[in-house]
Amino acid sequence: MERDKVSIYRIAEEAGVSPATVSRVLTQKANVSDEKKKKVEKLISKYHFSPNAMARGLTSSRSGIIGVLIPDIRNPFYAGLAVECEQAAHDRDYSLMLSNYMNDMELEEQRLYKMISQQIDALIIMGGRVDELITDEVYAERINHISKLMPVVITGKLDGSDCYQVNLDNSEAIDRIMEYLISNGHHDICMIGGRKEVDSTYTKRTRYRSMLHRHGIEFCPDYLVETGDYSMESGYRGMNSLIESTRKLPSAVIAINDLTALGIIQSLREHSIGIPEDISLVSFDNTILAETSVPRLTSMDYNYDQYGKTLIDTALAVLEGGKPQKIQIIPTELIIRDSCRSLNKGI
Amino acid sequence: MERDKVSIYRIAEEAGVSPATVSRVLTQKANVSDEKKKKVEKLISKYHFSPNAMARGLTSSRSGIIGVLIPDIRNPFYAGLAVECEQAAHDRDYSLMLSNYMNDMELEEQRLYKMISQQIDALIIMGGRVDELITDEVYAERINHISKLMPVVITGKLDGSDCYQVNLDNSEAIDRIMEYLISNGHHDICMIGGRKEVDSTYTKRTRYRSMLHRHGIEFCPDYLVETGDYSMESGYRGMNSLIESTRKLPSAVIAINDLTALGIIQSLREHSIGIPEDISLVSFDNTILAETSVPRLTSMDYNYDQYGKTLIDTALAVLEGGKPQKIQIIPTELIIRDSCRSLNKGI
DNA sequence: GTGAAAGCGCTAACAG
């Protein structure tokens, strides 16, 4: 397969100028006479020429590519975020290189080093080990090493590392959900799903308890259902076990995310428990699943647009020598749909 | 931000050999004495060194990146396919560069040329204009031009172009669904969703009619509901209009994809029509939505693994000078879940 | 088996 042999030399020759001049009109960094500029631009558009990014990168030691390490793009949460990142990157004339690591540590490492050898200019790490409550020290050290080579921005936390963090406001998220439920007359509130070693889940559970306390509601251990993960199946399992084990069903259930909520819906349906007539359901992430489920889910939305943009902008700011804030927080907003009802005044 | 300055020169110096020798152990293409080889390998792993892909690419005119133009990664169908492609690419030691074009022609062009300037080695185009029944000639010409520079593999068709095609077996897919429904006693079968100018939809509709004919079932125009797109909302709209306009409801509905099926479910629910008690529902694509919906959808699955692998392998085969088949077909399999019932023997 | 040297396409001094 023959590559196109158009280069600045070819353009230069046909335009009767030097390669440097062509480069100058390409980079727009130096002045070129109108006459030559026009000639060159004509050739450029004639050949649909765009400079070889590898050659360019060799001199500038910039590839124009931002690497993104992502758990699984099939998860609607990450898919949405990835799209926003791509948008933000392209706005700044950068390309994105996505790598799914499928929660496989070995795969993560492989893909990471592959991206580094592709000379990515910056790295964004989502989920996985940067979400753990207790940082893996070996991992932190490795990431630290990388963050000496390029900007590293993560969506979670990594103790003792130099990474920049952009985090969802998990505290605000759970507080708002609790306030919403309580103000609608719910007292028996249950929380299903997740793994306690995950930072965001830990935060949610802690605030859940303190919100109960603040409103004078006694904490019931049965109502905090650990399932170990974030899948639909885990929601199904968690809800089933709650129904079987408890004497008194809660009036409201908080699912750790939309996928888990779908499993909860399935369990409730099989037990002929109506949503929201018998039990109200809220969840986190406001993915497409919240919109497509029956009933449509009331779910905690984040400003995904801002999230993606902040991730990219932070990486590029560091790349350009800036000093953005080490931790930035993305705001939340509860999207109210059809899965919750009010217990007040018999509505 | 300082890049790591480790290069083959540094390795060479420390190992007391020439840069060429380091290159030789890196590429494994020439013989190097065991002694020197070991020395070099030690340094390589000491520094976690991996050669600069841009420099390498400059000489080999290969970037090791395959570009993928995709409509929207948030669509579970494309997300699943992208994951398979990534897997297949990494197995061959290639990276993937994904670009979402959001069904925006202008964006598609921008991202395409951006990827070309990033020196992608091959291009895979999914959906969008390569799915159109009637090829846009200007577009075909552009793609043709690109396919002179690099292998281009598409998931649809493009008349008069040199692209390689990897297609789902849409004929088999609709045939199997029709046979399944008819063998379960369904005669009044309706098909909802899509746009007739889309190649795969056109095929499905044509075969739908000929299957009816073959089984001596009269074609009812009301039962072919064009909605113009593939969204959930379109299914909702299509089903609503069918319910309002027809005297006799069908016993089975075929949705053009899972998303459309979800809209149909919502419409049926609002009309208190039970699935599958009153109406059976089948759809295409077998995405995660088929598994997470209530009831779980009977849906046409494709061998996504093979699909992704074939896409990548075809591109790389062409790149290496091979001559794969111009058109390759991916088989289908109906996954039976809870959304259809049999009308036979009063089951 | 191994080193020296040229060159991939581009940018960035450096002269003029």
Add this chain to the structure above:
DNA sequence: CTGTTAGCGCTTTCAC
């Protein structure tokens, strides 16, 4: 304002 020149880091002849 513009041409010449020297690399960027790697692979690949070509001698030895």
